[in-house]
Amino acid sequence: MSTISIIAAIADNGAIGKDQQLLCHMPEDLKRFKELTTGHAVIMGRKTFESLPHPLPNRKNVVLTTLPEAGFVDCFACESMGTALDICEKEDEIFIIGGALVYRQALRIADKMYITRIHHEFKEATTFFPVVNWDLWEETDRQEFPADSKNPYPYTFLTYTRKK
Numbered sequence: 627m628s629t630i631s632i633i634a635a636i637a638d639n640g641a642i643g644k645d646q647q648l649l650c651h652m653p654e655d656l657k658r659f660k661e662l663t664t665g666h667a668v669i670m671g672r673k674t675f676e677s678l679p680h681p682l683p684n685r686k687n688v689v690l691t692t693l694p695e696a697g698f699v700d701c702f703a704c705e706s707m708g709t710a711l712d713i714c715e716k717e718d719e720i721f722i723i724g725g726a727l728v729y730r731q732a733l734r735i736a737d738k739m740y741i742t743r744i745h746h747e748f749k750e751a752t753t754f755f756p757v758v759n760w761d762l763w764e765e766t767d768r769q770e771f772p773a774d775s776k777n778p779y780p781y782t783f784l785t786y787t788r789k790k
């Protein structure tokens with residue numbers, strides 16, 4: 627059985643995006659994302675896919691869309707989360723990488739969450755992480771970092787596993 631893991635960078639006000647892009651450039655978060663997801667499968671919504679310059683290298687890219695025939699190159703396109711998971715069934719870990727619409731569907735089925743909490747309120751945000759019932763999740767790791775010359779806001783790397 628594959629482990630299904632959500633991975634997201636969420637601001638203190640729950641924001642995850644603005645105008646189909648990320649909220650800010652946080653290289654340490656991108657580094658963690660790359661380290662965790664490389665060699666595994668990533669499942670994303672069509673809008674998140676279109677926000678990327680190209681499919682993520684060294685990962686099986688699976689895009690959810692109601693128009694899978696629309697010509698997605700170097701990735702698998704499919705019409706349901708069930709089909710996306712079937713495509714990834716041989717993977718040891720499957721990462722759900724957003725956006726909001728896809729996180730909402732994944733929250734019901736995920737085993738694990740890797741959250742980067744960005745300590746800032748992005749008032750201008752247009753996309754937000756869905757409401758989480760934290761009673762269902764156990765925090766298993768936490769690392770806190772200050773802002774620095776490259777990362778404009780303080781941030782915390784958090785790992786949660788679903789309670790048994």
Ligand SMILES: NC(=O)c1ccc[n+]([C@@H]2O[C@H](COP(=O)([O-])OP(=O)(O)OC[C@H]3O[C@@H](n4cnc5c(N)ncnc54)[C@H](OP(=O)(O)O)[C@@H]3O)[C@@H](O)[C@H]2O)c1
Pocket residue numbers: 633634635636641642643644645646647648649670671672673674675677690691692693704705706707723724725726727728729731753
């Ligand atoms: N902070 C973070 O960690 C993070 C991570 C990822 C994304 N983001 C941000 O989130 C924003 C995008 O999120 P979003 O919620 O607007 O869009 P999204 O979830 O990336 O994509 C939504 C689209 O995915 C397709 N889709 C989703 N579920 C489906 C299903 N079950 N069956 C078939 N198709 C399905 C549909 O595509 P069609 O319209 O083609 O049918 C839908 O319009 C951007 O700002 C992005 O930068 C942030």
